[in-house]
Amino acid sequence: MPADLAVIGLGHHGLPLAQAATAAGIDTVGYDTDPRPAAELAAGRSPADGPLTVPEVRRMLAGGFRPTHDPAELGRVRTAVLCPPTPLGPDRALDLTAVTDAARALAVRLRPHTTVVLESPVPPGTTEGLLRDVLETGSGLRAGRDFHLAYSPGRLDPGSRTHGYAGTPKVIGGLTPACTESAAAFYGRLTDKVVRARGPREAETVKLLETNFRHVNIALVNEMAVLCHELGVDLWDVIRCAETKPFGFQAFRPGPGVGGHGVPVDTVGAHRPLRLVELAGQVNERMPAYVVRRAAALLNEHGKSARGARILLLGITYKPDLPDRQGSPADEIARRLMDLGAAVSYHDPYVPDWRVRELPVPRADSLYEAAAHADLTVLLQHHRTYDLQGLSVKAQLLLDTRGATPAGAAHRL
Structure with missing residues (x-):
């Protein structure tokens, strides 16, 4: 059965998108190269450590969401969004193995006029480099001519009651202006505001900046926590007072470490290392x-x-x-x-x-x-x-x- 959307990667990046799309009435299939998430979801269960509760999964199924491990479903959609995980590898660079596998699964079934969007955190240049090459090689189609290709960074706050999908602006950078507009038309059905980046590299770097911003600022307050304990200063009172400043300050709070799926990236390919991010990682660790x-x-x-x-x-x-x-x-x-x-x-x-x-x-x-x-x-x-x-x-x-x-x-x- 044809669908409006295929979400490829049923993890922490993909499931919130599938949930929002299903709630918006978009006919959505969910595919993962690993058969286990689709099986768990089809049975009405949330995958282990997943971002959704069991009632949320069941509401998605009742709304028409179809989890599958059949890659044939990917050849019958208008829009495909790739959301596989990209963990840090041994060299502290993002591991793009899952992105490559997902792209290959889609490429052999890619049809003309499909809009393909990547949402996973990736190094700048991945969309118009690695992803484009895999899709074009596997499909025989040309990105920007036969199908639309874009990048949109995932930027949800899991569990937040304040910042939902619709209220969080979506950044989009397409390979061509037409690619950007095609992706913008899709996301416009899910969110109140679409922000157009100059291109895929700029959109990819948005994610890099946002993630590193969080980790650097948490590292700062973590160092302040250690210092204030040694000085006998109540850091929590310091933060309470400092956040009353109406400009030039954003409150972050210390903790026992930094978790989550947005990993800091202190080196991007063969480019210069980000020294401040590297130091922040050492502080937080x-x-x-x-x-x-x-x-x-x-x-x-x-x-x-x-x-x-x-x-x-x-x-x-x-x-x-x-x-x-x-x-x-x-x-x-x-x-x-x-x-x-x-x-x-x-x-x-x-x-x-x-x-x-x-x-x-x-x-x-x-x-x-x-x-x-x-x-x-x-x-x-x-x-x-x-x-x-x-x-x-x-x-x-x-x-x-x-x-x-x-x-x-x-x-x-």
Whole structure:
């Protein structure tokens, strides 16, 4: 059955797009080179650590969304959006293997007049280089003449109740002006505002800038957190006051590390490295070790050793109120605490099972009881379900890495 849209890559980039398109009444199929996501979705389940809840998946299916592992479906769509993952490789450059695989699956079935858009984070030049070559070689068609080709950076805030798909402007850069307008016509059905970039390279670099902006600024406040602790300064009060400035400042807050799917890129191909981004990455990567040092110091101040201490970790996802653990610092923090000889347990309403070093970590069923029993409770993620005022009363010792507890109720990062 023909469809308006094929979303290729049913992960954290593709599923929110498929959800928005289905809700807008666009006939949508979802394809992944891995058969497992399509099978899970077809059964009404969200893929592991996926960005959607089970009720959201079921609403999509009821709205006509069709997950599939049959690549033949790709040859019967008007628009194809590629959303495969692009993780950092061993050389700290983005790994484009999944993008290449997705493009090859589409290329042999690509029809004239189709609009093809890439949304995955990629180095500038990928759309008009690697992607164009794979599509043209596999299809025998010419980009910009026989089919439209464009790039549009994904820029959603997972779990946000403020910034939904429709309210987030969509940046689009096409290979030709006609390619840009074709992609703009499609996204205009999903979002209130379309922003036209000069071309694909500019649109690709938008994603690079936005992601690195986040990581650099988080690194700055993480360094400030360490400094302010040494100086005896309340950083959270500093941020509260600083964000009243109506210009030239945007508030970021420190934490135990930086997770998520938007990885910082400090080197782009053979081009010069981004030194500031490289340094920011080093600062942020040190935060789990710093949290563990603070935890050990707190225990020591209260006459206890980390060895043999019962430590409860609260919230092990990378973002509040989501099951997604991509890049969460909780894993490294747990490993380091275990190396010190601590007995680690956890509580997270979104994560029923957690394994570290292939071993199950005990999950607390009763939060207050577990906090009262633990020598130290460490808040790593502030889920809305946590009553931090009540928790601060029950916990023997509480380290808040998110600055979420009432002032004076806990030791803050």
